[in-house]
Amino acid sequence: MKYIDTYRTLAEFGRKLLNKHTLVDALPIISAYAKDVIKAERCSIFLYDREKQNFWTTIRRYRQNNNSCR
Structure with missing residues (x-):
């Protein structure tokens, strides 16, 4: 199958996401998945x-400081 790896990756992402109970807990998983999908070096998700x-945002994967940024 042509897309088997894509489906497996998406299924794994979904399983990880289901285990999180808050958006703040889910953001690192969403960020990592988005970064991998678009093959980016960094990924930040900003909320309004x-x-x-x-x-x-609470995610700054490219910095040592893990505090939120406003």
């Missing part, structure tokens, strides 16, 4: 806070 009207 409507109350504060700004973007934020």
Whole structure:
């Protein structure tokens, strides 16, 4: 089958994601999957806070500091 590796990777991603109970816990998995799919060196996911009207992220895989960035 032509796409067997793609399907396996997607299924593994789904299984990992199902084990997470919050978005913050799921973001590293989503980021890693997205980075691998597009073959990027880095990946950041920014979320929009409507109350504060700004973007934020907790993921900075390319930096040592793991705090959130606003």
